[in-house]
Amino acid sequence: MGHLLATSNPQAAENYSPRPMPVIGNVVRYHPRVNDVRQGRVVVPAIVLNVDEGNRHLELLVIHSSDDMITQQRVAEHVEGDRGWSRIPAENHGDQIEVMVRLIDELEERIAKIENRPQAVERVKRKYTRRQAAE
Numbered sequence: 001m002g003h004l005l006a007t008s009n010p011q012a013a014e015n016y017s018p019r020p021m022p023v024i025g026n027v028v029r030y031h032p033r034v035n036d037v038r039q040g041r042v043v044v045p046a047i048v049l050n051v052d053e054g055n056r057h058l059e060l061l062v063i064h065s066s067d068d069m070i071t072q073q074r075v076a077e078h079v080e081g082d083r084g085w086s087r088i089p090a091e092n093h094g095d096q097i098e099v100m101v102r103l104i105d106e107l108e109e110r111i112a113k114i115e116n117r118p119q120a121v122e123r124v125k126r127k128y129t130r131r132q133a134a135e
Contacts, residue, residue: 018056021051021053021058022048022051022085022087023051024048024050024051025047026047027045027046027048028045028048028085028088029043029044029045029046029078029087029088030043030045030060030075030083030085031043031083031085031086032062032083033082036083038064038065039065044063044064045062045063046061046063046072047060047061047063049071052074055076056076057074057075058075058085059072059073059075060072105127108120108124109124109125112124
């Protein structure tokens with residue numbers, strides 16, 4: 001917790017919890033410094049290689065193109081005007097997650113049929129029906 005918030009408003013400091021850091025393997029956006037921009041791209045994808053929870057820094061594999069990758073160490077969360085990383089908005093993942101969930105349900109049902117477990121097949125069908133009703 002930052003010293004300023006803890007001294008100016010102790011109650012707010014107690015209730016403060018920072019957003020969780022990305023984990024190793026997650027894809028984030030990397031915002032390079034102005035003089036590091038390549039091909040006019042001011043935001044490029046990066047893969048998290050390491051996480052420093054204490055300082056809230058990431059080590060990133062920055063992908064400028066298929067043959068142009070570089071590691072960046074001690075990268076802080078993006079603040080306007082400096083290099084940094086930012087999260088990819090959740091709405092960009094919504095459709096893919098739904099497709100994966102349906103595929104997992106379908107695979108569970110197939111496995112249950114192969115193993116001849118009728119109660120497991122019914123459980124998967126109920127779960128899928130409830131999920132459809134929620135949509």
